[in-house]
Amino acid sequence: MQNPVLARLLTLTAAVASLGAWQSAPHQSAQRQPPTLTPHDSALHALNRLAYGPRPGEVDAVAAGGVMNWIDRQLSPDQLDDRLVAERTVKFRILRYDSGDLARLYAAARKERRERQQGGQVEQMGRQLAGEVEQLAVVRAALSRRQLYEVMVDFWANHFNVFFGKGADRVLAPSYIEETLRPRAFGKFADLLIATARSPAMLFYLDNWESVAPGSTPPALTRPRLHARSWFGRGRYEPGFSREPAQADSQRRRALERMPKGINENYARELLELHTLGVDGGYTQQDVVEVARIFTGWSIKRPQQGGGFEFHDWAHDYGEKTVLGVRFSAGHGMDEGVRLLKLLASLPATMHHVSRKLCQRLVNDEPPDGCVDDAVAAWERSSGDMREVVRAIVRGPDFWAPENIRAKVKTPLEFVVSAVRAVGGDPDTTPRLAQVVARLGQPLYRHVAPDGYPEREAAWVNSGALLDRMNVAVALAAGRLPGVTVALDSLALATADAEQLMAAVNDGILGGTMSDNTRRVIREQLAEAPDPVAARALAVGLALGGPEFQRR
Amino acid sequence: MSISRRVFIRSGGLALFSFGLDPLFLARAALASYRPLPPTAALSRPVLVCLFQRGAVDGLNMVVPHGESLYYGERPRIAVPASDVVDLDGHFGLHPQLAALKPLWDNKSLGVIHAVGSPDSTRSHFDAQDYMESGTPGVKSTADGWLNRYCRHDREHEDTPFRAVAFGPQLPRILAGSAPSLAIDDLQAFGLRAPQGAARDRLTRAFEQLYAGSATGLLSSSSQEAFEAVQLLQRANPAQYRPANDAEYPRGRLGRSLQQIAQLIKGNLGLQVAFADVTGWDTHVNQGASEGQLAARLAELGQGLAAFARDLGDKLRDVVVLTMSEFGRTIRENGNIGTDHGHATAMLVMGGPVNGGRVLGRWPGLDPASRFEGRDLAVTTDFRDLFGEVLARHLGATDLSAVFPGFTPNPVRFPGVIRS
Numbered sequence: 001m002q003n004p005v006l007a008r009l010l011t012l013t014a015a016v017a018s019l020g021a022w023q024s025a026p027h028q029s030a031q032r033q034p035p036t037l038t039p040h041d042s043a044l045h046a047l048n049r050l051a052y053g054p055r056p057g058e059v060d061a062v063a064a065g066g067v068m069n070w071i072d073r074q075l076s077p078d079q080l081d082d083r084l085v086a087e088r089t090v091k092f093r094i095l096r097y098d099s100g101d102l103a104r105l106y107a108a109a110r111k112e113r114r115e116r117q118q119g120g121q122v123e124q125m126g127r128q129l130a131g132e133v134e135q136l137a138v139v140r141a142a143l144s145r146r147q148l149y150e151v152m153v154d155f156w157a158n159h160f161n162v163f164f165g166k167g168a169d170r171v172l173a174p175s176y177i178e179e180t181l182r183p184r185a186f187g188k189f190a191d192l193l194i195a196t197a198r199s200p201a202m203l204f205y206l207d208n209w210e211s212v213a214p215g216s217t218p219p220a221l222t223r224p225r226l227h228a229r230s231w232f233g234r235g236r237y238e239p240g241f242s243r244e245p246a247q248a249d250s251q252r253r254r255a256l257e258r259m260p261k262g263i264n265e266n267y268a269r270e271l272l273e274l275h276t277l278g279v280d281g282g283y284t285q286q287d288v289v290e291v292a293r294i295f296t297g298w299s300i301k302r303p304q305q306g307g308g309f310e311f312h313d314w315a316h317d318y319g320e321k322t323v324l325g326v327r328f329s330a331g332h333g334m335d336e337g338v339r340l341l342k343l344l345a346s347l348p349a350t351m352h353h354v355s356r357k358l359c360q361r362l363v364n365d366e367p368p369d370g371c372v373d374d375a376v377a378a379w380e381r382s383s384g385d386m387r388e389v390v391r392a393i394v395r396g397p398d399f400w401a402p403e404n405i406r407a408k409v410k411t412p413l414e415f416v417v418s419a420v421r422a423v424g425g426d427p428d429t430t431p432r433l434a435q436v437v438a439r440l441g442q443p444l445y446r447h448v449a450p451d452g453y454p455e456r457e458a459a460w461v462n463s464g465a466l467l468d469r470m471n472v473a474v475a476l477a478a479g480r481l482p483g484v485t486v487a488l489d490s491l492a493l494a495t496a497d498a499e500q501l502m503a504a505v506n507d508g509i510l511g512g513t514m515s516d517n518t519r520r521v522i523r524e525q526l527a528e529a530p531d532p533v534a535a536r537a538l539a540v541g542l543a544l545g546g547p548e549f550q551r552r
Numbered sequence: 553m554s555i556s557r558r559v560f561i562r563s564g565g566l567a568l569f570s571f572g573l574d575p576l577f578l579a580r581a582a583l584a585s586y587r588p589l590p591p592t593a594a595l596s597r598p599v600l601v602c603l604f605q606r607g608a609v610d611g612l613n614m615v616v617p618h619g620e621s622l623y624y625g626e627r628p629r630i631a632v633p634a635s636d637v638v639d640l641d642g643h644f645g646l647h648p649q650l651a652a653l654k655p656l657w658d659n660k661s662l663g664v665i666h667a668v669g670s671p672d673s674t675r676s677h678f679d680a681q682d683y684m685e686s687g688t689p690g691v692k693s694t695a696d697g698w699l700n701r702y703c704r705h706d707r708e709h710e711d712t713p714f715r716a717v718a719f720g721p722q723l724p725r726i727l728a729g730s731a732p733s734l735a736i737d738d739l740q741a742f743g744l745r746a747p748q749g750a751a752r753d754r755l756t757r758a759f760e761q762l763y764a765g766s767a768t769g770l771l772s773s774s775s776q777e778a779f780e781a782v783q784l785l786q787r788a789n790p791a792q793y794r795p796a797n798d799a800e801y802p803r804g805r806l807g808r809s810l811q812q813i814a815q816l817i818k819g820n821l822g823l824q825v826a827f828a829d830v831t832g833w834d835t836h837v838n839q840g841a842s843e844g845q846l847a848a849r850l851a852e853l854g855q856g857l858a859a860f861a862r863d864l865g866d867k868l869r870d871v872v873v874l875t876m877s878e879f880g881r882t883i884r885e886n887g888n889i890g891t892d893h894g895h896a897t898a899m900l901v902m903g904g905p906v907n908g909g910r911v912l913g914r915w916p917g918l919d920p921a922s923r924f925e926g927r928d929l930a931v932t933t934d935f936r937d938l939f940g941e942v943l944a945r946h947l948g949a950t951d952l953s954a955v956f957p958g959f960t961p962n963p964v965r966f967p968g969v970i971r972s
Contacts, residue, residue, distance in 0.1 A: 114837055166678040206692075207679075266692060273693060409771065439721055441735075448682055448725055450692055461770045463713055463778030464723075464734040464742075470759050471745050517765030525758050542758060547767035547775070 037400060039063040043070070044511040045405055048552035049362050050074055050394065051147030053418030056490040056508055071394055075387055077146035077186065085144045091429045092139075094132040094174055099200070099306030102129070102171040107304075131431025133164070133174050134444040138434045139427050141417045152185040152390070153177075154413070155361050157445065158452030159354070160196045160275060162205045164445040168303040169204050173445060176201035189354065189384040190345035193275065197267075197341055198309045200300045206450060208267035209299040210260040211292060213317035221256050263317070268292035270450045276344040278353030283324060290321040294328060294337050351379045355389060360455040362393055364404050371398035406513070406551040409457035412440035414552060415469055419476055419544045422509050424487035432483025436472055441465050461550075473545030478537045494536045498526040501539045509543045518546055598870050598905070598947050599817055601826045602699065602726070603806075604685075605853075605877035607834035608677065611897030612883065612929065613846055614650070615664050615911065619643035622918040626884040629841070630891070636842040640664070644911045648842050649851040652858035653902075660908040661861070661868065665967050667896040667913050668938055669879055669931035673924075675893035677834070680878035684935060685726035687956045696729030698955050699825050702943055703731035705954045712822025713781030719809035719828040727827060732777060739790040739812045743782040756782060788819035799863035802855040806830050810860040817867055824947065833877065837888040857902055869904030872946045872970070874939075880929055883918055895928035899938065905946050907971045933967050934959075941966035 037045065043062035047054040050071065054062075062070045073080060089095060097105070109126040137157075141150050157177065164173040180199045184192040196202050203209040268291035272283045297316030301307030311334045320330040326343060328336045344350055355375035359367030371393060378392030379385075393399060410418060416437050420427060427433045434444060441460060447453050475481040477488070488494070492504030502522055506514040522542050529535040543549060617623050618634040619642060637645030638654050644664065646653060656662035672689035674680050683689040687698030703716050716733035718724050723735040736742055744759065746752035756779070763775035793815050801807035809828035816823040832849045839846050853875075861868050880897030896916075901908075914932040916922045924930040940961035943949035952961040 163678065167676065270693065441722065443722065448678070449686075449695060451695060454695075457770055458730055461774045462732055462734070463774050463781055464736065466763075466771070466775050467743060467778050467782070474744070474746075474755065515766040518762055521758055521761045521765070525754070528754070542762060545759060546762040547771050550771055 036402070037405075039067065040512070041405075042067045042400065045400070046071060046394075047147075048406070048418075048511075049399070049408075050151060052141045052150070052414060053421050053552065054511070055421045056424050056487075059511060071148075071391075074146070074148035075186075075391055077149035080145050082145050085140055085146075088139055088143060088429075089136065092132050092136050094129050094136065095178065097129070097174075099171050099175050099308075101306070102174065103168075103304060103306035105129070106171060128431075130164075130170065131434065132429065133177070134434035134438070135427070135429060135431040137177075137444050138413070138417060138437060139429070141413065142420050142425065142427050142433075148390070149185060151361075152386070153182055155358065156181050156185055156192065158447070159357060160192070160202065161447055161450050161452035162201045162445070163448050163450075165448075166205055168300075168306075169201055171306045172199075172201040172204055172300075172303065175199075177445075186387045186390075187385070188345075189350075189379075189386060190342050192386075193345050194338060194341050196275070197271070197295075197298070197337065200303060200307065200309060202267070203298060203300050203309070204303050206267035206270055207264045208295055209303060211264035211267070211296050211298075212260050212262065212312075212315035213293070213296045214262040216296075216315050217256070217259065218312070218314055221252055221259070263289070263292045263296055265289065265292045267295060271344070274451055276350040276353065277347065278349060278356075281347075281349035281353060287323050290323045290328075291340065293317040293319070293321050294323070294340050297334070298337060345384055348376070351376045351384070355379060355393075357455065358389065359393055359398075362390070363399055364407050365456050368398045368401075368404075371396050374398075406548075408552050409461055409550055410552050411453065411460055412437050412442035412465070412469075413444065415550065416440065416472065418552070419473060419549070420484055420486075422491070422544065422549075423476060423540065424490035425476070425484045426487070427484045430483050433481075436481065436483070440468050440472065466550075469550065470545035473543075473549075474537075474541035477541035477544060488536060488540065491540065492536055494532040496526075496530055496532045496535050498523055498535070498539075501526065501536055505539045505543045509540065510548050513548050514543075515548065518543075518548060596870060597822070597824065599823055599826065599872070600942060600947055601810075601813055601828075601871060601873040603853075603873065603875045604681075604724070604726070604827070604829050605833050605875055606677075606681065606829055606831050607877075608680070608879050608881060608893060609833040609877040609897055610835060610839065610846060610881040610891050611666065611877070611899075612880065613839070613841075614647055614850060615640075615666060615898040615900075616645050616647060617643060617666075617915075617918065618645050620918055622883075626918070628885070629889050630839050630885045632841050641911060643915075646854075647847065647850050649847045650854040652854040653900075656858070656861055656902060657909055661902060661904060661906055663901045663906050663908040663969050664898055664911045665901065665913045665933060665938055665969060666898045666911055667916050667929055667931060668899050668933040668935055668967075669896040671931065671934055673895070675879065675895075677878060677893075682725065684876060684878050685724065687936060687939070688958060689936075691958065694957070697724070697726035698939065699726045699827065700729030700731050700733060701955045702947070702949055703733065703825065704729065705951050706947065706949050713777050713784065714816055714821040714823050716825040717813075717816065717823060717827070719812060719826070724827060724829070727825075732774070733825075734781070736812070738808075739785065739815060742785055784821055785819075788815070788821060790815055790819075795859065795863040796865055797862045799859040800855075801859040801863075802852045804852060806852055806856045807859070810856050811863070814860055814863045817864065817871065830875075835881070836886065836890040836892060839885075839890040857900070861902065872901065872903035872905055872942060874942055875900045876935065876939075882927060883923065883929060884927070895924040896931040897929070899935075901942070901969045905970050907969055912967045912969055934965070937961060937965045938967055938969065941969060945970035945972070 040059060040063045043059045044054065046067050047058060047062060105122065106126055109123040112122050144150050162169060162173060162176055164170055176199050180195045184195055265288050269288045271291060272281060272288060273279050277283055297312040299310050299312050299315065301310040313333055316333055318331055321328040323340060352372065356367055356372045358375060359371040363371050374392045374396040375389045378388045382388035398404060416433065437444060442453060472481060476486060479486050491508045492501060495501060502519060506512055522539055525538055525542060526535050529538050612623065613630065613632055616632045616637050618637045624631045632647055636648045638648060638651050639645040640657060653662055670680060670683055670689045672683055682692065685697045686694040688694040699716065714734065716727055716731065718727050718733065718735045720735060721737050723733060727733045744752055744756045746755050760779045763772065767775055795801065795811060801811045806828065813826045830853060835846050838844065857873060864871060876899055877897050879893060879895055881891035881894040886892050916930040916932050920926060922930055936956045936959050940952045940956060943955060944952060949955065
C-alpha cells in the first residue's frame with residue numbers, strides 16, 4: 001500500500017509546480033488534479049490567507065516574484081525589513097512601560113477617581129494606554145511586512161486567550177503580548193506553552209496564582225512579626241502588615257480568612273481542553289485534578305503591582321500524581337509542571353488539536369483531514385516547530401484546492417484591516433480603528449471566555465454586524481472613517497468613467513472576482529453619480545461592503 | 553462532513569435533529585425566516601427584559617431588611633434609616649430613591665426576590681458575571697449565553713430580526729451564540745448611514761441588491777434578515793416616537809435603552825428577549841445611605857422602570873422585567889464607608905404576569921451563624937431557579953435543561969415570581 005504522506009507530498013509538488021515559482025521537478029498525481037490557479041490568483045489567495053489581504057499593487061508584485069518565494073520569505077520574518085512598523089510602534093507609549101509602571105499608573109488613576117477628579121490627567125492617560133494595546137495590533141496587521149508573523153501572533157493570542165479586562169490583567173496583559181507571545185509565535189510549541197503557563201497574565205486570568213495545596217499557609221502568616229509581607233493582594237493593595245502588633249494580628253487574621261483554601265482547577269482544565277489535548281483528548285476529571293495539583297504554587301509576585309512569576313514552594317503539593325497514566329513521583333516542585341507541559345506538548349492529541357485549529361485558520365472552517373495530517377506529520381518531524389507546521393499546511397494541496405479558495409468569511413479584524421490595506425490606508429496611533437473592530441464584534445483581547453475568538457463564520461455573520469460592515473466600508477471609502485487616512489489614488493484615480501472605475505475596483509479590491517451582479521449594481525449606482533470623487537468613493541464603498549469582499 | 557463536538561454542542565442536539573446535518577447557515581436561515589405576525593399573535597407575545605446591574609449591587613440597601621437590628625449594627629454609617637425606607641411588608645422596604653416603584657408594588661406588578669445568587673463562591677466581578685451570563689456557574693468554557701440558548705431551543709416562537717436584542721455597542725455574553733440576535737446602540741441609527749434620507753435609501757437598495765445577487769451561504773441569509781429589519785424598523789419610524797401617558801425616562805443610557813425597548817414592543821416587531829446594562833454599582837468607597845452614590849444609581853433605576861411601565865400601559869401585561877447582578881456586597885460596611893464583594897443579593901421582577909407585592913425567596917437572616925463563609929448574605933435561591941421559572945412560566949420554555957446545562961431545574965424550587 002502506498003504511503004499516504006508520500007503520496008500527498010507528490011501531489012503537492014505537482015500542485016505547486018503550476019504556480020510558476022517552484023523549483024522541484026514536477027510529478028504527476030493520479031489522486032488529485034493540480035489546481036488551475038494562475039500566478040495572479042495564487043498570489044491573491046496567499047495574501048488573503050497568510051496576510052491581511054493585499055495592498056494596492058501587491059498581488060502583481062507577489063505573482064511576479066513567485067508566490068512560493070514570497071511564502072518562504074514570510075516564514076523567516078526576521079529577514080524582512082520592517083522599518084515602517086518599527087518607526088510607527090515607537091510612537092506607542094505603552095511599549096515603554098513595564099507591568100510595574102502600569103500598575104502604579106492605574107493605581108494613581110483610581111486614586112484620582114476616588115478623589116472625584118473627573119477626567120483627571122492620569123486617568124485619561126490610563127485610558128489612552130489601554131486603547132494603545134489594541135490599536136498596536138491593528139497597526140501592525142495593517143502595516144507590517146511580516147504579515148504571516150502577525151497572523152500567527154493573532155492566532156496564538158486567541159489560542160492562549162487572556163481577557164484583558166479581568167482585574168490585574170489590565171496591567172499584566174501588554175507584557176503577555178510583547179514578551180510571552182510575540183517572541184515565540186514561530187517557535188516550538190512547547191516553549192510557547194511553558195511561557196504562557198508561567199505568564200502572570202495567564203496565571204491571573206485562569207486563577208492558578210491562587211491555587212494552593214489544601215492546608216498550606218504562607219510563612220508570613222504563620223510566623224508573626226518575622227517579615228511584613230502579604231501574599232495575596234485580594235483587595236486593592238498589599239501594603240504589608242502594620243508595625244503595631246495588635247493591628248498586625250488583626251490584619252494577619254483577615255489575610256488568613258481571605259487566603260485561598262485549596263486547589264483551583266480552572267487553569268488545569270483549560271490547559272487540557274483548549275491549550276493542548278482538546279475536548280475529546282481523552283482526559284478525565286481526575287486528570288484535571290492531578291494537573292491542578294501539579295501547578296499548585298505557580299503564582300505571581302503581587303499581581304496588583306504588576307509583579308512577575310513566582311513559585312511558592314509552601315503552596316505546592318509535593319505528593320505523588322498521575323496524569324493520563326503517567327506517574328509523577330512525590331517530592332517534586334516546580335520541575336514537575338515543566339515536565340508535564342513538555343509531555344502534553346508532545347502528545348498526538350495535542351498535535352492534532354492545535355494543527356486542526358491552524359488549518360481552520362488558514363484553510364477552511366471545516367479543515368480537510370489531509371491538511372491536518374500534513375501538519376501533524378511536520379510537527380512530528382520537527383518536534384513541534386510551528387514554522388515547519390505552517391510550512392507543511394501551506395505547501396499541502398488542500399491549501400490551494402479550489403473548494404478552499406475564498407471559503408473563509410473574514411473576522412471583523414480581518415475585514416477592517418484588509419479594507420484599510422486595500423485602499424492604501426494608514427492608521428494612526430489613536431485607538432479609533434481598534435474601536436471600529438470592536439464595534440463590529442471583535443474587541444481585541446477582550447474575549448471573556450478562555451476559548452478565544454472562534455474561527456467559524458457563524459460567530460461573525462449576523463444582520464447587525466453586516467450592516468455595520470457596510471457602514472464602515474462606505475465611511476472608509478469616503479475618507480470619513482476616524483483614525484485612518486486613505487490613499488484612494490493608489491487604487492484608482494477619481495473619474496466619472498464608470499467602466500474605468502469598475503475595472504480598477506475589480507482589480508484592486510476584489511482581485512478580479514467581481515460577479516456579474518455586483519458589476520450591474522455598481523454600474524447602476526454610478527450612473528447617478530456624476531461627480532468623479534463621489535463616484536470613486538461610491539464604487540470603492542460598495543465593493544468593500546459587498547459580499548465578495550467579506551470572504552478571503 | 554465532519555462536525556466537531558464543540559459545534560455539535562453549540563448548535564444543540566435539537567438543531568441537528570431538526571435539520572439533519574445541514575450546515576449551520578441553513579439552520580440559521582430556517583430559524584430566521586421571517587413571517588409577519590398576525591395582529592392577534594403580536595398582541596399576546598410575551599416579552600422578557602433583562603437588566604444587568606454590573607458591578608454587584610448592594611442588595612441590602614436596595615431592598616432594606618429594616619426589621620433586622622443586625623442590619624443597623626453592621627452598617628453604622630451607610631444603613632438606610634427605617635424612617636426613610638419605603639416599607640413593603642414590615643420587615644423589608646425599598647430604598648427611598650426607589651419610591652417611584654411603590655405604586656407598582658401596590659398593584660402587585662412588582663416583586664422582589666431576596667438572597668438570590670450563584671452557587672459558585674467567586675468574588676471576582678469577571679468570573680461571577682461570566683457565570684451569570686453563561687448560565688453555568690463554575691464552568692468557564694461555556695461558549696454561549698443562556699438567553700441565546702433559550703432562543704435556539706425554543707421553537708414555539710417564530711424568529712423575527714428583532715426577536716433578541718441587546719442595547720449597547722456589543723452583543724453581551726448572555727446573548728452570544730448561534731441564534732440570531734442583534735446588538736443595537738441606537739435604534740434610530742440602525743441600518744445604512746448617509747447624510748440624507750434619499751441617499752440612505754439608495755445606498756440601502758444598492759447593498760440589498762449586491763447581497764441578494766452575489767452573496768452565498770450565511771452571508772446571504774443574514775443580509776436578508778438585516779434588510780428586513782431595516783424595513784420593519786422604518787415602518788415603525790423610531791424617530792417619531794413619543795412615550796405614552798407622559799412617561800418621563802431618566803436621562804442617560806438606561807433611560808434611553810428602556811425607551812427603545814418600549815418602542816420595539818409597541819411597534820409589534822416581534823421582540824421577545826431584550827437586554828440592557830446598568831453600570832455603577834461597585835460601591836467600595838463612600839456608598840452613602842438614603843442619599844449619595846448608590847442612591848443616585850437607584851434613583852435612575854427606579855425612575856427608568858417606572859417610566860417604562862407607564863409608557864407601556866396595557867402592554868405591561870405581556871412583559872416581565874428582571875434585574876440581575878453578579879453578586880451582593882458585604883453585610884458589614886468597610887473602612888471606606890462602602891461595602892466589598894459579597895455573595896447573595898436582591899433582584900427585582902416587574903410586569904403584568906408577576907406575582908407581585910411580596911418579597912420572595914427564603915430569607916436566611918443576617919445572623920453570623922447563617923452567613924456565607926461567616927461574612928456574607930447566604931444564597932438561598934440559585935439564580936438558575938429564578939431565571940428558569942421566568943423562562944418556563946412566562947416565555948413558555950419547555951426544555952430548561954438545554955438552557956442551563958448541568959442543572960436540573962425543579963419547579964418545586966421555583967421562587968414563584970410568575971403568577972400561575
